[in-house]
Amino acid sequence: MSVEGDVVERALDTLDDVIYIYDETARLVYWNQRLNELYGLSDAELDGMAATEFFGPADRPAVEAALDEIRETGETTVEAVSQTTEGPVRFELTGRQLTDEDGEVIGFAGIGRDVTERYEQAGQLSQHNERLAEFADLLAHDIRNPLSVASGHLALARDGDVGSLDAIEAAHERIDRIITDIRLATREGTLATDIEPTDIAWVAREAWEYVDTDDAVFEGPEEFRLDADADRLLRLFENLFRNAIEHGQTDDETPVTVRLEATADGFAVEDDGPGIDAAVRDQVFDPGVSDAAGGTGFGLYIVRTIATAHGWDVSVTEAASGGARFEFAV
Template structure:
């Protein structure tokens, strides 16, 4: 063995992962000491072993399929569990075909990486998401029943109470309904997979604008921006962005009445623009304080008396469900700007 081979062999022995080489018959030909440690076997016992012998019965078929794949396509990746000296370990197993200079197949090599902790974390996160969704559904159900009863009594009381008191009570009930809807959305949007297809963001944004009470606010005609996205989720994203702009965007003016501000009758212009990394939505309103630009995406974040605080949280959840990122910054005219970065393989 020359010096380079010795250095390579020594380097492989330092790995926390298992390294292995199998011959053309699928028999173990070379490995590092980590394999001996994990299975408590000597070199003579390991020599010539079949790959499936290491793994639990339920996962052996997947390992066999992976071996066939590496000889057919040149590479493979599979997950499988094994009983080891350290307990049950979930391995991520790779395989790459080994060939001589003349193209003759000599076997395959690969690495077995312990991903047990990662899978455990993913499982616990999934269970937490499921419990959160169950809680939100239960809460929504339990709240809507008394809301319906209260609404019925309110209509009967309208004959005796002043219109102002009735309107105030109705506003309170509508706010509770909004909170319920946003709570259920917030617990679902980030966890569920998206049904992506080719869509034009301009079309979805225009439809969303027509769904929102915008008063005298204006959406400049957006340019075509084709992406791969879930149209329904994208529609909700733009609805929430536009509601935020119309509700929180107008510049404060003491001459504007609370009724006008609530009705969204103050002027504001919203623009949808393509960027090098995706697209952005910006307005010419009062903008977002630099210290609040990350906080606004947190659940319950709202400075408006009638806000639910889930609007921009849902926007971020939908963006992340697509593999995108979103950040708040300043617009060209000093208003709020939300920049969406899309992965290179997401854009059309």
């Protein structure tokens, strides 16, 4: 079936894609109506426009490189962003050489397709994958403490200490709670909290039992009550204590002391180790930041995440002893 030229032209004008033909100097000589709509330009204004004129300084070099590729190889595909009447649009632009009967190049033709949504979806998928990887790292990081406790008590149980079985069971229950916590955070994007009056001094002592403390010493009040989620707070203290021991133990002779104290607007945890350099204090809560051998860099990130979930502010400063001091404004 043959179709008259005006029918073909009307058909091309119904497309959402931009159809274009450029001459050998990369000047526009044919286009469909979609181009007029996207730029609010008349036929007279579009006629003879350079291919690069539709793009800003940031994307123009990519378009120029694509034009060079057409001249060298005969075809190209490139993505570039253009400001249109519908806002910024990311186009996938194709181009293929046009030749006459003698094989002489007379220009190129192509299609401009809006791939903005596809690009955004790809970005969202990438962010989602990064978040999943981050939560996997958090999970691996947080189960180290109860696994270490379970392993230690397992060795005792094998030597006949039946009482260690209770500690092993408690460690496994702790792992299960952490896994549940991470799954909730993965689904909801944040750590949910179940706030109720809590003796945080008791929670801190409980967390101390879950950390491989060696000869380190814990000091704190007998009782200190705040509104908090006890299970989340347990993880917060575990990570603070592990951080203090990993960074605060400077030699084998002097064990580090970790102290919990009430403050005027909340509480603080400090140690008498070497402290944190003032130049890097702003970065210590970022994920992946660690200067400890074997450190994952997620401990203090978890601390900040849990504090934020409670609506608390956390900051790091220097203790009177010169060690690290973490202050929580509740």
